[in-house]
Amino acid sequence: MERINESSFFSDKENDVPDMINYDENHLNNSQIDQDVSYFPDANVSLESERDLNTTLNDTIQLKKNLGETFDQLTKPGQSKPGSFRQSVAEKIHEFEMKPANTLSFDSYESESEPEPKQFSVYLRLRPTANSDNTIEILPKTAVDGRSVQKIRTHAPASSHSFKVARAGGSSILKEFEFAEVFPQDASQEVVYERTVSPYINGVLAGESGLVFCYGITNAGKTYTVTGPDKTLTSDSVNQSWGLLPRALKHLFELCHNNGTQNLSLHMSYFEIYNEKIFDLLSVETMTGRTAAHMKKSLHSISLHRVPSLADGLSFISQAKTNRRCATNSINKESSRSHAICQIQVLNKSSNIKSNLWIVDLAGSERSKRTGGARQQEAANINMSLMTLNQCLEGLRSSAGDKKNAVIPWRDSKLTRLFAAHWMGPYANRTSMVINVNPAASDFDETQHVLSYSSVARNIDTSSIPKEKAAPSVSVEYDNNGHRMVSGKPTFSQKIVNAIKKLSPHRFNGSRKRKENSDDHDAKPSDVFKYPVNNKKIRTEVVEGDEKIAPRGSSSTDQKEINSLRMKVSVLEVENQMLKTQNDELQADVDQLRDQMESVEADVRDEVAEEMESQMRAMSQQYDDIIEKLKLQMEQLVSSGAVASARKLHPSRGEQKIAELTEQLEECEEEMQRMRKDQEEQIAVITAKYEEEVSKKDAELQSLREKLEKVQKENEVNSFAIKVEKGSDALVREEGGCSQGSSPSNPILLDDTQSTFDSFDVEVLDEKNTQQIDIECSPDPAFPLSRKDKNPVRHPFEVLSSNSRSEPQLEDCWMKPNATLKQDPSTGFYLRPKGRKPKDAEYWDKNRGAWRLSVAMNDL
Numbered sequence: 001m002e003r004i005n006e007s008s009f010f011s012d013k014e015n016d017v018p019d020m021i022n023y024d025e026n027h028l029n030n031s032q033i034d035q036d037v038s039y040f041p042d043a044n045v046s047l048e049s050e051r052d053l054n055t056t057l058n059d060t061i062q063l064k065k066n067l068g069e070t071f072d073q074l075t076k077p078g079q080s081k082p083g084s085f086r087q088s089v090a091e092k093i094h095e096f097e098m099k100p101a102n103t104l105s106f107d108s109y110e111s112e113s114e115p116e117p118k119q120f121s122v123y124l125r126l127r128p129t130a131n132s133d134n135t136i137e138i139l140p141k142t143a144v145d146g147r148s149v150q151k152i153r154t155h156a157p158a159s160s161h162s163f164k165v166a167r168a169g170g171s172s173i174l175k176e177f178e179f180a181e182v183f184p185q186d187a188s189q190e191v192v193y194e195r196t197v198s199p200y201i202n203g204v205l206a207g208e209s210g211l212v213f214c215y216g217i218t219n220a221g222k223t224y225t226v227t228g229p230d231k232t233l234t235s236d237s238v239n240q241s242w243g244l245l246p247r248a249l250k251h252l253f254e255l256c257h258n259n260g261t262q263n264l265s266l267h268m269s270y271f272e273i274y275n276e277k278i279f280d281l282l283s284v285e286t287m288t289g290r291t292a293a294h295m296k297k298s299l300h301s302i303s304l305h306r307v308p309s310l311a312d313g314l315s316f317i318s319q320a321k322t323n324r325r326c327a328t329n330s331i332n333k334e335s336s337r338s339h340a341i342c343q344i345q346v347l348n349k350s351s352n353i354k355s356n357l358w359i360v361d362l363a364g365s366e367r368s369k370r371t372g373g374a375r376q377q378e379a380a381n382i383n384m385s386l387m388t389l390n391q392c393l394e395g396l397r398s399s400a401g402d403k404k405n406a407v408i409p410w411r412d413s414k415l416t417r418l419f420a421a422h423w424m425g426p427y428a429n430r431t432s433m434v435i436n437v438n439p440a441a442s443d444f445d446e447t448q449h450v451l452s453y454s455s456v457a458r459n460i461d462t463s464s465i466p467k468e469k470a471a472p473s474v475s476v477e478y479d480n481n482g483h484r485m486v487s488g489k490p491t492f493s494q495k496i497v498n499a500i501k502k503l504s505p506h507r508f509n510g511s512r513k514r515k516e517n518s519d520d521h522d523a524k525p526s527d528v529f530k531y532p533v534n535n536k537k538i539r540t541e542v543v544e545g546d547e548k549i550a551p552r553g554s555s556s557t558d559q560k561e562i563n564s565l566r567m568k569v570s571v572l573e574v575e576n577q578m579l580k581t582q583n584d585e586l587q588a589d590v591d592q593l594r595d596q597m598e599s600v601e602a603d604v605r606d607e608v609a610e611e612m613e614s615q616m617r618a619m620s621q622q623y624d625d626i627i628e629k630l631k632l633q634m635e636q637l638v639s640s641g642a643v644a645s646a647r648k649l650h651p652s653r654g655e656q657k658i659a660e661l662t663e664q665l666e667e668c669e670e671e672m673q674r675m676r677k678d679q680e681e682q683i684a685v686i687t688a689k690y691e692e693e694v695s696k697k698d699a700e701l702q703s704l705r706e707k708l709e710k711v712q713k714e715n716e717v718n719s720f721a722i723k724v725e726k727g728s729d730a731l732v733r734e735e736g737g738c739s740q741g742s743s744p745s746n747p748i749l750l751d752d753t754q755s756t757f758d759s760f761d762v763e764v765l766d767e768k769n770t771q772q773i774d775i776e777c778s779p780d781p782a783f784p785l786s787r788k789d790k791n792p793v794r795h796p797f798e799v800l801s802s803n804s805r806s807e808p809q810l811e812d813c814w815m816k817p818n819a820t821l822k823q824d825p826s827t828g829f830y831l832r833p834k835g836r837k838p839k840d841a842e843y844w845d846k847n848r849g850a851w852r853l854s855v856a857m858n859d860l
């Protein structure tokens with residue numbers, strides 16, 4: 001495997017415009033491309049002079065009109081002398097006018113005889129999908145205007161945005177797209193190769209370039225189509241999973257081998273455009289870490305490697321695949337984050353003709369929301385360059401159609417600069433676009449965008465693209481004054497110089513030769529002719545140049561003057577014409593830029609609106625999902641009987657409030673219980689104390705009672721009953737004190753002691769009944785009662801009332817309370833009812849359980 005010069009195989013100095021791969025005479029050394037040589041990849045050095053002449057022819061024809069009669073006269077065959085410059089120009093004009101375009105032939109290979117299509121060949125490949133989404137229906141093949149056509153019909157799934165838009169707008173959810181051919185999900189790699197790349201191989205060997213690129217959203221199968229799975233690239237025996245690239249290499253080697261051609265050699269470069277920077281995937285430097293060493297300033301510094309065998313080619317592919325920038329996104333585990341471009345170059349050493357087969361695996365267009373936020377910058381760059389590509393396709397279609405002045409933004413991305421070279425060249429029609437599509441319903445909306453661009457590409461009629469379109473965008477970067485050209489267009493002075501070149505090519509060539517010989521590095525075309533023409537030196541040069549054109553023998557001063565004036569007029573005419581053209585062009589440019597801006601603005605607005613809408617839809621979907629999930633969880637919890645815990649996990653506000661209140665309630669209850677307990681304890685203590693006190697008091701009471709009894713007994717001892725016989729047999733018994741009153745006429749001597757009693761209740765007993773008679777008496781100190789005398793003693797006394805008198809009954813002197821009476825269990829006494837003492841009551845009799853009425857006493 002031979003590694004050839006890695007420095008700069010493209011020619012442009014600064015601006016990355018790709019050029020043909022230039023070899024020097026030894027074929028393998030790159031050379032700086034001459035600024036005047038067209039940089040189309042398919043051009044070659046041997047064609048340079050012919051191409052120059054071709055250009056001269058066209059320009060001469062143009063100038064013919066400008067210079068009018070005079071020029072016609074001057075260039076008429078027969079009027080110029082044989083061997084003169086004019087004669088040679090006239091002959092060359094004739095020769096080129098007779099020669100049909102594009103009839104350059106190469107030694108060993110002839111281009112395929114079948115008619116080349118005028119349009120890009122756009123294919124659709126569906127990748128297998130695990131689910132049974134049937135979003136794309138393949139319709140039978142047909143032929144339209146001699147072109148094989150196959151249509152598909154897309155069915156917007158109900159989940160898609162397109163479906164909703166169609167429904168809302170009342171349009172159909174079905175859409176049809178047309179392709180050269182559609183490869184179904186089970187189409188083999190071989191079939192795809194046979195239809196897309198194989199038809200270009202013979203042409204490539206015959207010097208005609210071809211470009212094949214795979215386009216689609218992420219995870220649609222582009223890398224699979226271009227290279228196939230990595231592991232299959234280890235052996236050079238063909239594997240059925242091989243993609244387009246290994247198959248193309250094999251095909252090329254087979255054809256070279258079968259034809260025994262020694263003068264063809266294959267070369268390969270492989271690079272990626274990542275974030276608008278170029279990285280050489282076959283660089284000698286190790287790719288680990290991917291430092292600045294791998295980043296190339298321009299496409300021209302990409303390394304080109306000789307490919308001596310298929311095995312070497314496969315190894316290059318593997319190396320490039322390893323070095324390519326991949327990342328895992330949420331859709332594709334190994335998503336390519338860059339545009340990978342492989343250039344296979346065939347060099348015919350004998351003719352020094354080079355042709356290229358470009359196979360391009362574009363990065364997947366994608367929505368950052370689907371692929372994840374971390375890769376947004378990448379996604380933005382990928383989408384930007386794909387958008388520029390789409391704009392260029394649009395521009396090509398427009399310029400091939402009714403908008404001849406359509407501006408094509410080739411320079412807006414590195415990718416389109418690369419493609420511009422091919423599409424503005426003679427083999428633009430040898431372009432195949434493979435649209436990779438994943439028919440899954442989830443990809444439907446984004447796939448629709450891709451499909452709509454495919455129909456743009458399909459409608460580009462390459463034969464109608466005005467060739468001058470190429471000039472402004474892709475011609476050399478510097479004018480002949482050494483100044484950089486604005487927007488790739490020739491400057492005004494360049495146009496003047498070109499005009500002079502046409503008027504006096506030998507003069508100009510002489511000047512250029514001097515420059516090339518480096519003897520006079522400063523000899524720029526501007527030194528030969530500088531606008532405006534009234535520069536004396538220039539005028540002299542022009543006149544001198546024209547002297548050679550003037551017929552011999554007519555070199556008189558007049559003739560010179562005439563010629564000089566004619567030339568001046570011609571130059572002024574050219575200038576005038578050019579100013580007009582320039583003005584028109586500028587006006588057209590302004591109009592188109594305005595149109596373009598408006599359409600870009602509208603596109604961006606649509607895009608933003610769509611993006612926002614889809615984001616909102618996604619958010620709403622997310623919320624729906626969350627709600628569904630929660631519902632499901634709730635149901636599961638209910639069914640598993642864990643509602644309470646579920647409520648704890650996800651309480652509603654009401655439930656939370658209830659739970660709080662319940663908790664508070666429980667706390668209150670606890671507090672109350674605690675308080676109750678405390679109270680009970682206190683009550684128990686108090687009760688115990690009380691009982692203790694009570695029992696103490698009882699004891700005291702008991703002792704008092706005992707004392708009382710004792711005293712009573714003692715009193716009993718001191719008291720006595722007086723029995724008074726009625727008449728003679730009444731007995732009197734002492735009952736209590738008596739009120740102060742009139743003392744008895746016969747005071748009773750109750751005791752021999754000093755009695756404190758001043759009244760007596762006397763019971764008067766008779767034989768039949770015993771009556772109580774209250775007797776008022778006053779003690780008579782003269783008859784003290786003797787304590788010791790326990791026997792009733794008959795004493796004289798006076799009965800104050802007779803017992804025959806109707807006396808109030810005993811019961812009448814007592815009033816029982818209405819309330820149920822309680823007895824003291826320990827003593828058996830009736831407890832005095834609560835409340836006030838009744839008005840007429842004197843005291844409470846605990847034995848009787850009744851109030852003693854004072855009325856009764858008074859009534860006595």
Ligand SMILES: Nc1ncnc2c1ncn2[C@@H]1O[C@H](COP(=O)(O)OP(=O)(O)OP(=O)(O)O)[C@@H](O)[C@H]1O
Nearest residue numbers: 127128218219220221222223224332335336363364
């Ligand atoms: N025709 C096919 N047959 C079998 N498998 C396929 C086919 N097309 C794609 N695949 C598989 O689908 C997956 C995605 O394919 P691939 O990586 O080629 O997509 P991609 O368009 O290059 O994605 P990205 O743009 O993200 O790099 C891979 O696992 C690949 O093997």
